Amino acid sequence: MSDVAPISIAFAAMPITLTINGHERRLSVEPWVTLLDLLREREDLTGSKKGCDHGQCGACTVLVDGRRMNSCLKLAVSLDGASITTIEGLAEGDRLDPLQQAFMDHDAFQCGYCTPGQICSAKGLLNEGRARTRDEVREMMSGNLCRCGAYTNIVDAVMQVLESRGQIKEAAE
Amino acid sequence: MNVLQNVGIGSAINRVDGLQKVTGRARYAAEHPVPGLLHGVIVSGAIPKGRIVTLEDSEARAVPGVVEVLSHKNRPHVAWFDRSHKDMVAPPGSPFKALYDDKILFSGQPIALVIAESFEVARYAASLVRASYEVEPHNTDFHKAQAERFMPSKKRDTYHPPKNRGDADAAFAAAPVKVSAEYHLATEHHNPMEMHASTVVWEGDGSLTVFDKTQGPQNVRDYLAGVFGMSASTIRVMNPFVGGAFGSGLRPQYQVYLAVMAARMLQRSVRVVMTRQQMFTHGHRPEALQSVQLGAERDGTMTAIRNSATTSTSRYENNMEDVVIWGMMNYACENAAGEYAIAPVDTATSTDMRAPGAATGMTFFEMAVDELAYAAGIDPLEFRLKNYSETDQMNGTPFTSKALREAYAEGAEAFGWSRRSQAPRSMKEGRELVGWGVATGMWDAMFSKTSASARLSANGHLEVASAASDIGTGTYTVMTQAAADTLGLPVEQIAVRLGDSSLPKAPVEGGSWMAASVGAAVQLACRSVAEKLLSAAAKMQNSPLAGASMEAVRFSGGRIALRDDPARGVAITEVMRASGTDVIAVEETASAGISGMISQMRKSRNTHSAIFVEVRVDEELGVVRVTRVVNAVAAGRIINPKTARSQILGGVVMGISMALHEESMTDHRYGRFMNHNYAEYHVPVNADIHDIQVIFVDEPDPEVTPLGVKGLGEIGIVGTAAAVANAIFHATGKRVRALPITIDKLVDDTVAP
Numbered sequence A: 001m002s003d004v005a006p007i008s009i010a011f012a013a014m015p016i017t018l019t020i021n022g023h024e025r026r027l028s029v030e031p032w033v034t035l036l037d038l039l040r041e042r043e044d045l046t047g048s049k050k051g052c053d054h055g056q057c058g059a060c061t062v063l064v065d066g067r068r069m070n071s072c073l074k075l076a077v078s079l080d081g082a083s084i085t086t087i088e089g090l091a092e093g094d095r096l097d098p099l100q101q102a103f104m105d106h107d108a109f110q111c112g113y114c115t116p117g118q119i120c121s122a123k124g125l126l127n128e129g130r131a132r133t134r135d136e137v138r139e140m141m142s143g144n145l146c147r148c149g150a151y152t153n154i155v156d157a158v159m160q161v162l163e164s165r166g167q168i169k170e171a172a173e
Numbered sequence B: 001m002n003v004l005q006n007v008g009i010g011s012a013i014n015r016v017d018g019l020q021k022v023t024g025r026a027r028y029a030a031e032h033p034v035p036g037l038l039h040g041v042i043v044s045g046a047i048p049k050g051r052i053v054t055l056e057d058s059e060a061r062a063v064p065g066v067v068e069v070l071s072h073k074n075r076p077h078v079a080w081f082d083r084s085h086k087d088m089v090a091p092p093g094s095p096f097k098a099l100y101d102d103k104i105l106f107s108g109q110p111i112a113l114v115i116a117e118s119f120e121v122a123r124y125a126a127s128l129v130r131a132s133y134e135v136e137p138h139n140t141d142f143h144k145a146q147a148e149r150f151m152p153s154k155k156r157d158t159y160h161p162p163k164n165r166g167d168a169d170a171a172f173a174a175a176p177v178k179v180s181a182e183y184h185l186a187t188e189h190h191n192p193m194e195m196h197a198s199t200v201v202w203e204g205d206g207s208l209t210v211f212d213k214t215q216g217p218q219n220v221r222d223y224l225a226g227v228f229g230m231s232a233s234t235i236r237v238m239n240p241f242v243g244g245a246f247g248s249g250l251r252p253q254y255q256v257y258l259a260v261m262a263a264r265m266l267q268r269s270v271r272v273v274m275t276r277q278q279m280f281t282h283g284h285r286p287e288a289l290q291s292v293q294l295g296a297e298r299d300g301t302m303t304a305i306r307n308s309a310t311t312s313t314s315r316y317e318n319n320m321e322d323v324v325i326w327g328m329m330n331y332a333c334e335n336a337a338g339e340y341a342i343a344p345v346d347t348a349t350s351t352d353m354r355a356p357g358a359a360t361g362m363t364f365f366e367m368a369v370d371e372l373a374y375a376a377g378i379d380p381l382e383f384r385l386k387n388y389s390e391t392d393q394m395n396g397t398p399f400t401s402k403a404l405r406e407a408y409a410e411g412a413e414a415f416g417w418s419r420r421s422q423a424p425r426s427m428k429e430g431r432e433l434v435g436w437g438v439a440t441g442m443w444d445a446m447f448s449k450t451s452a453s454a455r456l457s458a459n460g461h462l463e464v465a466s467a468a469s470d471i472g473t474g475t476y477t478v479m480t481q482a483a484a485d486t487l488g489l490p491v492e493q494i495a496v497r498l499g500d501s502s503l504p505k506a507p508v509e510g511g512s513w514m515a516a517s518v519g520a521a522v523q524l525a526c527r528s529v530a531e532k533l534l535s536a537a538a539k540m541q542n543s544p545l546a547g548a549s550m551e552a553v554r555f556s557g558g559r560i561a562l563r564d565d566p567a568r569g570v571a572i573t574e575v576m577r578a579s580g581t582d583v584i585a586v587e588e589t590a591s592a593g594i595s596g597m598i599s600q601m602r603k604s605r606n607t608h609s610a611i612f613v614e615v616r617v618d619e620e621l622g623v624v625r626v627t628r629v630v631n632a633v634a635a636g637r638i639i640n641p642k643t644a645r646s647q648i649l650g651g652v653v654m655g656i657s658m659a660l661h662e663e664s665m666t667d668h669r670y671g672r673f674m675n676h677n678y679a680e681y682h683v684p685v686n687a688d689i690h691d692i693q694v695i696f697v698d699e700p701d702p703e704v705t706p707l708g709v710k711g712l713g714e715i716g717i718v719g720t721a722a723a724v725a726n727a728i729f730h731a732t733g734k735r736v737r738a739l740p741i742t743i744d745k746l747v748d749d750t751v752a753p
């Protein structure tokens, strides 16, 4: 085992710049730190959740330059210069994002642990502009597990926002 | 003029903790910031049974940033006696004590805790801890374990033995129509989205604040006090938000034990979070085998029930469930015999998971009832109605209420059951076989002694508090509504505190008793505040309420007014001001025995449900889609139709999951659950779940609990898997008697005519 160098010597922390929820942050990060752990453990942004750490549940979904991503699968150092939006950055002051309000109105959660990931994922879905029917929303929201089983309410919430944005396709296909 | 919205019991207000949840401000166990926090990563053992011979941690210790490696070799003292390690819901036996000695009892058992200045360093160093073992023979094959099937002399206190009636053997032998079937349920793991985690804050004076993922903060507090010989007053356990649990948080899990052990040893704050893989190394729904034999007359009158089951437990504790009693209670049948035992395997002890016992036993019973209905050539819904019982057949007692007949009727109507054709494989559409199935659900309507405090301030702000938990079940909202109902205050003026062991005593959140129990406690406390207010109001000069009794007044819109003449009244803040009162603070306890609950022994208390399911089965591929579910629930009074509906939706999704997806697969050579992650342990995703309609049947029941509430946490799952399985039979003509019904079991011979 003598050929294994102590890790702190082999890799020094690297400087990166991230824009997190609109704030520019100059950070010094070891290369093995994931975006999720950076947010939760070092930036005190615990809204992004860890449900598996393996890209299997979607609880850690955030928006990276507007695209939804599993932050547990991204090493922070690979994102130098990127703009990150987490659940904490969706509302503008007291004005909730329409998705946040719709999730409350449709009771689209119980324990709430998957919720930030669901909402960020739905935000990414809206940005993609691909989902126009219930079935498409169900399919394209399937990267986000909800063990409390709030799925039908989640679809209702997302559909309401799609509808209000005129992105809906009439059911008849 | 603003129209006052009714926010009391019965109104569908939004979940009051919703804003915190959608903004990411709700903090769960691993999310409370603490300066100077250390991170612990658990090292899991590699063998199912035997002993640790060597444990090599020098490489781990050499990693810069590592503070300590805890193992059985260097752990600080913990209590010797088993009883000091027993939590309030522990089954009989000898509880698992992490790092206690060199013995290995199950695969994945924690063998060390690496503590470091950062999570990443701890995780890396944990990978460098090496152990060697002396392996002993083990068995994790439940079918083999049947040879060791036994009934423990010391039973779990929640266990209800079946009570036999008539002569089931003779009746079964004589029955002209009969079925006999063996059913199997795979082990399931709760897998709440939040992994078990604890943040232990070292307060400097030796006292601890522990943020834990638990369904019972006072259970964890008392457990830690016993294990570490601490005074309970020096431990405060907090769980303001819990990311699901479904039973996995009833007992304290080993991460809290390890985190507290490390914090006390190092005199620093420590956080320990399990990995998803480690979520498969503690409680799980027991694997089950059930044998159901049913007999009937040719006209479909049930004459014989023989119901026998075995569930799995560990070698060190005897976990038991009520598996066989449900069908014996529910059906009118003169002869019934039940029999139940457990069988040990070398895994961690099984534990309660959503509707323990009933989710297994009622599901299989309802699958057998479907078989019997078909054997008698009768529509399965009609068959159930024919054998309907108004009374609890096993205990010979009436129910406080049982609106199951109404649930069948309303569910069938909403589903369109009358359009069903009886023959299997008769409803094909395109490439898909369509099947409709029905089943019955049943659970207990329990009540547990609970205390709550209420504190009204001069500005009309009310705080209600109890050491209850909200695991997604809506306890915050229920407490708010119970308070609003009693004192007529708007939601914005009510604050709820829960999830804190220092608050008034409450039971663990489980068994579906929380809403009924804490709701009643809050109501009592608020009523006591109301009485004090009224007596102060009556003493005001020229009081319009002078001499008025509690019955004569109404608390509404922040005022106390005469029922008969609502214009005559006073504002609550005015009463506080006039009487010079800064605060009214009370604490009350709701226990069984208050208001009409004396009949606890003489009547049965249960929730019921009727579940209707449509499946579509791709005949070539064996893919099953559950396209429609109607679940009609009779559960007494509904506190909040919105959050109540969500509870049932969640139960239904887990029931579909039980029917089609969930299975912890063991490689018996290693005695280990191999699919220990979310990619291989399947739970439904959004695309798996289609239409679900929830109906609450009107069921006024002033007797069952003080608020007439029966609870909803479990009933949604019970019977759902049976309805799916029965629908699959109707679609395919194939009875699959082992859950989950995976594709391999269906393609086996669905194609062959």
Ligand code: FES
Pocket (backbone or CB within 6 Å): A049, A050, A051, A052, A053, A054, A055, A056, A057, A058, A059, A060, A061, A070, A071, A072, A073
């Ligand atoms: S935590 Fe990232 S996908 Fe599960």
Ligand code: FES
Pocket (backbone or CB within 6 Å): A108, A109, A110, A111, A112, A113, A114, A115, A145, A146, A147, A148, A149, A150, B193, B243, B244, B472
């Ligand atoms: S709300 Fe609990 S996991 Fe989705």
